[in-house]
Amino acid sequence: MQNEIVLPETKPETEWVRGRALQKVSPTYRHSRLQSLMWLALDTWAQERGRVGIEWRFRVAPPGEIIRPLVPDVAYLSYERLGPEADDTAQAPLGAPSVAVEVLSPDDRPSDVRDKIATYLRAGTDAVIIVDPQSETVRAESSAGIARFGLGETFRHEALAGFALDVSDYFARARK
Numbered sequence: 001m002q003n004e005i006v007l008p009e010t011k012p013e014t015e016w017v018r019g020r021a022l023q024k025v026s027p028t029y030r031h032s033r034l035q036s037l038m039w040l041a042l043d044t045w046a047q048e049r050g051r052v053g054i055e056w057r058f059r060v061a062p063p064g065e066i067i068r069p070l071v072p073d074v075a076y077l078s079y080e081r082l083g084p085e086a087d088d089t090a091q092a093p094l095g096a097p098s099v100a101v102e103v104l105s106p107d108d109r110p111s112d113v114r115d116k117i118a119t120y121l122r123a124g125t126d127a128v129i130i131v132d133p134q135s136e137t138v139r140a141e142s143s144a145g146i147a148r149f150g151l152g153e154t155f156r157h158e159a160l161a162g163f164a165l166d167v168s169d170y171f172a173r174a175r176k
Contacts, residue, residue: 015070
């Protein structure tokens, strides 16, 4: 059995990043709005494809590494990975989300963000979506590389087949 880091539930949540407990930053309105709008878009798209949640704790286990809690701002977990009948198991899944979304905060350390992305990908996440409120960009990182989308573009990624997000509209709605 793999060793597991178990952290208490906190508000805001605490994750295990770069070998230490790291409490998530309490978001500003814009961060919260970007998070909510991404959840809404993914949840609408996901319907029969899987579950979508905000601040959902996963017990992420890259092969041969310790199991650790990570809490993406928004997560999509496909029914292919964990079927719709597995409601109890879905509460704090052992494994990585199919797609993790992180909305950057001014206090985020780049080394922490890079570590979380790398951990998700090693654990089997298909793509990590990074929303940057400062540059108003959305980027997806996956084993295939990095794709960046800015204002005037539509975000699409193979990990979310059929999903499309108008980047200009997304950031404009977050300012309201």
